Amino acid sequence: MSDFLQRFGRFWLGTVERLGRATLFLAQLMGGVFSLIKRPSLLWKQLHASGVMTLSIVLVSGLFVGMVLALQAFNTLIDFGQENRVGSLVALTLVRELGPVVTGLLFAGRAGSAMTAEIGLMKATEQLSGLEMMAVDPFKRVFAPRFLAGVIALPMLAAMFSAIGVLGGHLIGVEVLGVDKGAYWSLMQNSVSFTSDVCNGLIKGLVFGFVVSWIAIFEGADCIPTSEGVSSATTRTVVYSSLAILGLDFLLTAVMF
Amino acid sequence: MTPDTAMPEDGPTLVQIRDLHFSRGSKRIFRGLSVDIPRGKVTTILGPSGTGKTTLLKMIGGQLRASKGSIIVDGLEVGKLKRGQLYELRKRMGMLFQSGALLTDLSVFENVAYPLREHTDMPEALISHLVLMRLHAVGLRGARDLSPAELSGGMARRAALARALVFDPMMIMYDEPFTGQDPISMGVLLELISTVNTALGLTSLMVSHDLEEAMSISDYLVIISAGVVVETGSPDELRASTSEWVQQFLQGRPDGPVPFQAAAPNYETELLGESSASR
Amino acid sequence: MNARAIEILVGLFMLLFLAAMFILSMKVSNLTSLTTTAGYTLIAKFENVGGLKERASVAASGVRVGEVINIAYDPETFEASVTLSINSSYDSFPMDTTASIYTAGLLGEQYIGLDPGAEDEVLQDSDEITLTQSAIVLERLIGQVLFSRSGGS
Numbered sequence: 230m231s232d233f234l235q236r237f238g239r240f241w242l243g244t245v246e247r248l249g250r251a252t253l254f255l256a257q258l259m260g261g262v263f264s265l266i267k268r269p270s271l272l273w274k275q276l277h278a279s280g281v282m283t284l285s286i287v288l289v290s291g292l293f294v295g296m297v298l299a300l301q302a303f304n305t306l307i308d309f310g311q312e313n314r315v316g317s318l319v320a321l322t323l324v325r326e327l328g329p330v331v332t333g334l335l336f337a338g339r340a341g342s343a344m345t346a347e348i349g350l351m352k353a354t355e356q357l358s359g360l361e362m363m364a365v366d367p368f369k370r371v372f373a374p375r376f377l378a379g380v381i382a383l384p385m386l387a388a389m390f391s392a393i394g395v396l397g398g399h400l401i402g403v404e405v406l407g408v409d410k411g412a413y414w415s416l417m418q419n420s421v422s423f424t425s426d427v428c429n430g431l432i433k434g435l436v437f438g439f440v441v442s443w444i445a446i447f448e449g450a451d452c453i454p455t456s457e458g459v460s461s462a463t464t465r466t467v468v469y470s471s472l473a474i475l476g477l478d479f480l481l482t483a484v485m486f
Numbered sequence: 487m488t489p490d491t492a493m494p495e496d497g498p499t500l501v502q503i504r505d506l507h508f509s510r511g512s513k514r515i516f517r518g519l520s521v522d523i524p525r526g527k528v529t530t531i532l533g534p535s536g537t538g539k540t541t542l543l544k545m546i547g548g549q550l551r552a553s554k555g556s557i558i559v560d561g562l563e564v565g566k567l568k569r570g571q572l573y574e575l576r577k578r579m580g581m582l583f584q585s586g587a588l589l590t591d592l593s594v595f596e597n598v599a600y601p602l603r604e605h606t607d608m609p610e611a612l613i614s615h616l617v618l619m620r621l622h623a624v625g626l627r628g629a630r631d632l633s634p635a636e637l638s639g640g641m642a643r644r645a646a647l648a649r650a651l652v653f654d655p656m657m658i659m660y661d662e663p664f665t666g667q668d669p670i671s672m673g674v675l676l677e678l679i680s681t682v683n684t685a686l687g688l689t690s691l692m693v694s695h696d697l698e699e700a701m702s703i704s705d706y707l708v709i710i711s712a713g714v715v716v717e718t719g720s721p722d723e724l725r726a727s728t729s730e731w732v733q734q735f736l737q738g739r740p741d742g743p744v745p746f747q748a749a750a751p752n753y754e755t756e757l758l759g760e761s762s763a764s765r
Numbered sequence: 766m767n768a769r770a771i772e773i774l775v776g777l778f779m780l781l782f783l784a785a786m787f788i789l790s791m792k793v794s795n796l797t798s799l800t801t802t803a804g805y806t807l808i809a810k811f812e813n814v815g816g817l818k819e820r821a822s823v824a825a826s827g828v829r830v831g832e833v834i835n836i837a838y839d840p841e842t843f844e845a846s847v848t849l850s851i852n853s854s855y856d857s858f859p860m861d862t863t864a865s866i867y868t869a870g871l872l873g874e875q876y877i878g879l880d881p882g883a884e885d886e887v888l889q890d891s892d893e894i895t896l897t898q899s900a901i902v903l904e905r906l907i908g909q910v911l912f913s914r915s916g917g918s
Contacts, residue, residue, distance in 0.1 A: 270768065277771045281778045324789065351590075359587030362547050362580075363601050363649075364573040370604075385782040392785035395792075414792060422820070427789050 251447045258446070261366065261373030271374040279340040279375070280382035286335055287386045288393055291323075294331060295394030298322055299401040303408070315408050316417035319398035320391075324426050325486065328391035329384070329433035330478050333441060336383050337470035341445035344375050345466040348449025349459035357450070372446050379442030384434030391430065429485045436477060441470045500525040500657060500689045501546060506555035508541065515541055517713035518555070523706075528683050528690040530700040532735070533710035539693040540584075542710075543659045546691075547581060548572045560656065577605065580650030580658040584665060586642035588634040588649070594621070595630040598649045605653075620648040624678060640671030647678060657689040658682070664696040676703055697736065709735065804831055804850040805890035809864040814845045815875055815900025817866055822876040823849050830855045833877060849877065859884040865898035875900060 265272055302318040348371065351357050360367045395417075402408040421427065445466045452462035501523035508516040515538040523529050531539050544550045546557055548564045557564045562575060588597045598617045602608055608616075621627040624644040634642060643663060650658055663675055680703045683690045694700045701707065701721040709717045709724075709732065717724060717732050724732060733739075750756075814836060823831040831851035839846045851858075861882030868875050879894075888894065 273768075273772055273775050276775045276778065281774045284778065284781070354585055354590070355583045355587040356589055358544075358549065359581070359583055359589075359646075361549055362576055363604070364576040365601075365604050366573075385778070385785075388789060389781060389785040392788040395788065418792070419822075423790055 247451075250451065251443070254447050254450065255443055257368050258372055258376050258443070261368035262377050264369045265373050265377060271370065272377055275374040275378035276382060279336075279344070279378045280385065282343075283336055283339045283382070283386060284389070286339060287332055287390050290331060290335060291328075291390035291393040292397040294327055294390075295319060295323060295397030296401045298327075298394070299398035299406070302398075303402060303406050312406075312408055313412035314416055315402040315406075316395075316398065316413035317420040319402070320395050320417045320421050321426065323391040323394040323398075324421060324430045326478070326482070328394065328430050329387045329437055330474060332387040332390045332434065333383060333437035333474040334471055336379075336386060336438075337441045337445070337474065338467055340379065340382070341441050341466050341470050342463045344379070344442070344445040345449040345452075345463045346459060348372070348375075348446060349452040349454070349462050352450065352452060353454035353456070353459060367450075372450065376442045376446055379445070380435065380438040383438030383441065384431045387430060387434035387437075425485070429481075432485075433478065433481050436481065437474050440473045440477065444470050444473065498525055499523060500560060501691070502556075502558040503542075503546075504556050504558075506542075506545070506557065507553050508538070508545065508550070509553060510541075515713055516552075516555075519710065519714050520555075521708050521715050521718065523689065523691055525689050526683075526687060527705040528680060528692065528703055529706045529708065530692040530694055530704040531708045531710060532695060532697065532700060533716075534735070535695060537710050538713070539695075539710065540661050543581065543661055543691070543693055546659065547576060547579060577601075577653055578656050580653070580655040582643065582646050582650055582658065582660045582663060584662045586634070586637075586639075586646040588637075588642060588646055590634050593631050593633055594626060594637070594645050597634070597645060598652055601649065601652050616652060617648075620651050621645075623651070623682070624648045625674070638671075640667055640674065643675065644678065647682070651682065651686070654686065655688065657691060660690065660692040660694075662694055662696075663692060664694055664699045672699060679703060697738070803853045805853060805856070806834070807849045807851060807858075807888055807890075807892055807894055809847050809849060809877070809894040809897050810839065810842065810844040811847060811864075811866065811897050811899045812844060813899040813902060814847060815866055815868075815902060817847070817875045817877070817900065821874065823851065823879065824876055825855070825858075825879040825881070827878075830879070847877070856887065858888045860886045860888060860892075861896060862888060862894055863896040863898060864894045866900035868901070 298319045299315055302315045303312055306312045306314055306318070348357075351371065357367050357371070360370060399410075399413060403410045403413050448462040448466045448469075449459075452458045499522040503522070504520050506516045506519040507514075519542075531542065533539055541550060545552060546559060546564065548567065551565055559575065560578075562571070564572070564575070567575060588594070589600065592600065595617055598620055599613050602613045602616060618627055618630070621630055624647050626641060626644055626648065629637065629641060629645070634645070637645065647658075660679065663679070664672055667675065676699060679690060679692070682688060692700060692704070701724075704721060706720060707718065707724055708715055711731070717727060717729060719727070725736065727733065727736075734741075817833065817836065819833055819836055821833045822829045823833060831849055833847055834850045835848035837846050837848075838844075847864075849864075858879060859882045861884045863880045863882065865878050865880065866875055867878045882896070
C-alpha cells in the first residue's frame with residue numbers, strides 16, 4: 230500500500246515539476262517573441278511550415294465536415310418541417326465549435342508533431358547546444374518563431390475550415406437536397422452573430438494555437454535526446470494537445486455561450 | 487606532480503578550474519576537480535568513458551553550472567556572468583561538437599556564415615570573403631553549397647571547425663574529435679588542429695579517449711578519473727609516470743587498478759548456490 | 766525552397782484567410798446589419814413577451830427596421846420591459862405607434878411589429894411606446910376557445 234502511495238506521490242510530484250518547467254519555458258518563449266519584430270523572415274518561414282503545409286488537410290476536412298453536417302441536419306430537421314434551417318445549424322456548429330476544435334486537433338497532429346520532432350532532433354544532434362555556444366539564443370532563433378507562427382496560423386485555419394464547411398453545406402443542402410437557396414443564407418445570417426459567434430470562434434482558435442504550440446515546442450525542447458525520446462515526445466504532444474483542446478473548448482464554451 | 491595543484495610550466499593560464507563539484511541526479515561527476523589550462527597550447531583531457539569530460543567542456547562554456555567551485559576563463563568567473571556577458575564570452579570561444587552540430591536547414595556556406603550574420607552587420611561581400619577563407623583553411627571551399635546531410639562525418643567536422651573559427655576565437659574546444667574517423671580523415675583533422683593552433687595562436691582544449699592521436703599533437707595532458715584530476719603533464723612526462731593507473735590507461739591494459747570485472751557477488755556462489763560456499 | 770517562394774505562399778495563405786473571413790462575416794453572419802446599428806432606443810412594456818428573444822427583429826409593414834436589444838422584468842409595474850434599437854433612418858414613428866408581438870409563420874420565431882398611429886409628435890430616443898399588445902400564449906387561446914364554446918352553447 231505504501232509502495233502505491235509512494236509511486237502515486239512521485240507521479241504527481243513529477244507532473245507538477247514538469248508543469249512548472251513548462252511555465253518557465255513559456256516565460257522565456259514570450260521574451261523571445263518580442264525580439265522577432267527585428268527578424269520577421271524567421272516568422273514567415275515558420276508560418277509556411279505550420280500554416281501553409283496544414284492548409285490542404287484543413288480545407289479537405291472542412292469541406293467534408295460541412296457536407297456531413299448538412300446531410301445530418303437535413304435528415305433531422307425535415308421531421309419538424311424546418312429543413313430551411315440547415316444553413317443556420319451548419320454555420321453555427323462550424324463557427325462556434327467544429328471550426329476551432331477540429332482544426333486544432335488536425336493542427337496538433339500535423340504541425341504540432343512536426344514541431345516537436347524537429348526540435349527534438351535538433352536537441353539530439355546537439356544543434357541547440359551548438360547555437361548556445363555560438364552565443365545565439367535558441368529561444369529567439371528556433372522556438373519563438375515557431376510559437377508565434379502557431380498562434381497566428383491556427384485561428385486563420387479555423388476560419389478557413391468554417392468558411393469552406395459552410396460552402397460544403399450549401400453544396401449538399403441547396404444543390405443536392407433541395408433546400409431553398411435564399412432560405413439557406415438568410416436564415417443563417419439571422420442566426421449567426423459576427424461578434425458573439427465568429428469572433429468567439431476566432432478567440433478559441435487563438436487560445437488553441439497558443440496551447441498547442443506551447444506544448445509542441447516544450448516537449449521537443451525537453452525531450453530525452455535519443456530516438457526513443459524524440460518519438461515519445463512527439464506522441465505526448467499529440468495526446469496532450471488534443472486533451473487540452475477538448476478541455477479548454479468546454480471551458481471556453483461555458484464562458485462564452 | 488601532485489594532481490590537485492597542477493600548474494603549467496609555461497605561459498599564463500587561460501582557464502583555471504578550482505575545486506569543481508557537479509552531480510547529475512544522484513551520480514556525482516566531479517568531486518573537487520582543479521586544473522589549469524595553459525594559454526596557446528594544445529591541451530587534451532583524457533580519461534575513461536563516462537568520467538564527464540564532455541560535461542567539463544559544457545561547464546567551461548557556461549551551459550551547465552557547478553554546484554560548488556569556480557571556473558575562470560581569461561579572468562572571468564563563468565558561473566557568475568550575467569546572460570549578456572556570458573554570450574560575449576562565448577563569442578570568443580569556439581566549440582566543435584562530436585557530430586559537428588551544423589544546422590541541417592542551411593548549406594555549408596550558410597552554416598559558416600551564420601555567426602557573422604547573427605552578430606554583425608557586415609556587408610555580404612565581406613561575409614563571403616571571410617567564409618571562403620575559413621572554408622579554404624579546412625579544405626572545404628568546394629563543398630560550400632552542399633547541405634550537411636550530404637557531408638561525410640569528417641567533412642561535417644571540418645565545416646564545423648570553419649564555423650568555430652569564423653570569429654578568430656581565443657580558444658577552441660573539441661569534443662571527441664577523433665571518434666569514428668577513418669585514418670585519412672583522422673590525419674586531416676590532426677593536421678588541422680595543430681596548424682590552426684599554431685597559425686592563429688589559439689588555445690586548443692580537446693576531450694578524447696583516442697590516446698595515440700591525442701598524445702601525438704598535445705603539448706599538455708590532463709587525466710581525469712572518478713571526478714578528480716589524476717595526473718597531468720606533457721606526453722613524455724606521462725609516459726615516464728610511475729603511477730600504475732596511468733600505465734594501465736596509457737598501455738590499454740584490460741586489467742589493473744581499473745578492474746575488468748565490475749563489482750559483483752562471488753562467482754562460485756552465484757553459479758552453484760549458497761551451499762558451495764560452505765564446502 | 767527559397768525565401769521568395771515562401772513569402773509568396775505565405776502571402777497567398779493570408780489572402781485565403783481574408784477570403785474566409787469575408788465569407789464568414791458577410792455571408793454567414795449578420796455583420797452587414799451590424800454596421801448600421803447607428804440607431805436610437807425605444808422602450809415597450811408588455812404583459813407577456815411569450816417566446817420573444819433578444820436580437821429578435823423589429824419590423825414595420827413587414828420590413829426589418831431594428832432589433833430587440835434587451836428584455837427585462839420590471840418588478841414595480843409587474844410587466845416585461847423590452848428595449849428596442851431602431852435604425853436611425855427610420856425616425857418618424859408617431860407617439861401612438863403600437864408595438865405587438867407576432868409569430869413568424871405558425872410555429873416560428875417571435876418578433877415585434879410596429880403599427881404607426883396618426884399623431885404628429887414623433888418618438889425620440891429613449892421614449893416609451895405606450896400602446897402594446899402582448900404575445901398570444903397558446904394555452905390561454907385554447908382555454909378561451911373552450912370557455913367560449915361551453916358558454917355559447
